[in-house]
Amino acid sequence: MKINQTKDPLKVAVDDISFSTFAGEIFGLLGANGAGKTTTLRCIATLIKQDEGQISVMGVDNSDDLAVKQKIGFLTNEINLENQFTPNYLFRYFARFHDLDDETIEQRRDDLFTRFDINSFAETKIGDLSTGMKQKVSIAVSLVHDPDIIIFDEPTNGLDVITARVVTDYLQEMRNRGKTVIISTHIMSLVEKICDRVGIIIDGKIEMCDTVSNILNNNPGMDMEEIFFNIYSRKVVEL
């Protein structure tokens, strides 16, 4: 996969990236800001079309964006909900794009709103909610269609400790239910804590891709942060 998607028209944002993820695992894309994590996730989610290469989502090529979107729940901190509407309104609004019947919508709403403790502010305008509450509603809305693949760009960015914990717990719960979870993050401890496999991405290329346990075992006495900096330093010298 190759994408030229940066402010600099001559810079390639992502180059020669290749990885697979599986059902029942959390895959982490670990990298510094500007490394190409978000661009990669946007490509998988069909928000951006890659210049070269192929992306297959459960056997469906990402050129078929509508089919891919039915399988994916994409979350990012860049996604916000409109301030003047309530969680109830927005949940039903987005649910209808997935052609869900009213009964299913209400069932999904009950499940997710209960899971994320949204019921108490389900009729409050988004603009009046705290950042954590908004994040919970965003998650619920993006999972309205019970997707098999959950992509979360920087899942704990900007969240308070309690909401961050709710989010990471939920991602692990999804993994345990057999869903595929892909996250991007620059927080090393988060990778160690919840990811099964990790791809370390530096300057648009994946420099290492393995299970977290293998990476840690192969680098005895080092944590993920030290391993990342070793790879990063080596790469900077090469450049």
Added chain:
Amino acid sequence: MRNARKVMKKDLDKVFKFPSAIFSTLILPGLILFLIYALMGSTTSSLISGDEDYFSKIHIINAPQSFEVYTTDEIGDELKIDYSFGEGTDNTVDLEKLENGDYDLVIIFENNFDEGLSNNTKPLLSVYNEHTSMSSLGAMDKISGLINQYKESLLQEKGIDPIIISDAYASVTDINKSNAFGLATILPMIIVIFVFAGSMSIGADAIAGEKERGTLASLLMAPIKRNDLILGKVFSTSIISLLSSISSFLGVLAALPFMKSMFGLQGGVTYGVGSYLQLLVVIVLLAAFASSLVLVCSTIAKSVKEATNYALPVYFVAMLVAILTMFATWKTDLYLFAIPIYNIAIGLKGILSFELMTSQLIVVVVSNIIYICGLVFLLVRLFKSEKILYSK
């Protein structure tokens, strides 16, 4: 298309579910217009009636015997009218004098008017005034009351069947045309300006606002074709700007009684169903065109402020064109009816003044449909550009 409807519904809910939005978008424009024109109308009215010592110079041509009683010195002194009289069929010189301000009003009775009345040949009564002259408008005020009295006396003294009188005076079309001219002068400008203003207030936010707030990304993640997304935006913006312009239109209608003396409107103007339908079609096209244009600005922009900045020149051009149309004399060159924005303004003017020909209307409609399709196509292209959609 179903998804376009869903997108449209949510955008409409943004307005209709919130009283403050309903007030600012649908009620306020009409209210402001009503206040502005009511104030302007009242001021103008007081200006006209303010000069109470002025003797209006009214020239009557071929005055029939039946009208003599209204042209006596007593009546002239009472109403402050200085009558002069003439005869003949060639009235070019008299109308030139009216134009030059030598007369405030020229009334032309058809030759043998009384005979025509007796024989039911529908004789013509023409009243000419000068719209831009306050003294002419004042003279018009005075004479319209006398003409009404004259009609009543004909009915009472000569026993002419009211339907026949009505038919005879129906051929006196100048007053209706004159009123229509007054409306055709102001309404196109108001409609064009307010439709564009409505489109700007909604359209600038429709895409740039969603980009700025990060809400567009959630919509892009929904399984919906981008064409549907764009169509939903175009429809919702058009509907809101259309409703906003209808609010403005109603405001103007409500203020019409105050504007009569300002624009020389005597009585009313009668438009047929066809004219109303033509108006509706042209205004709908204007709303769709303005919305599509503003949506293009909104898509290119990174924020609402930027979108407004992009759309402002378009708005000013529309405003300028609309104001110029107020003073433009009627021309029939077909290519004029294909010029964006200008074609809508002169189209509206032509409909309101009964001068628009079918071929001209067709050019207005077809050219605008082409422009709207072109703009929607451009929007589709822009929505495929990641650099534009994700620019922040």
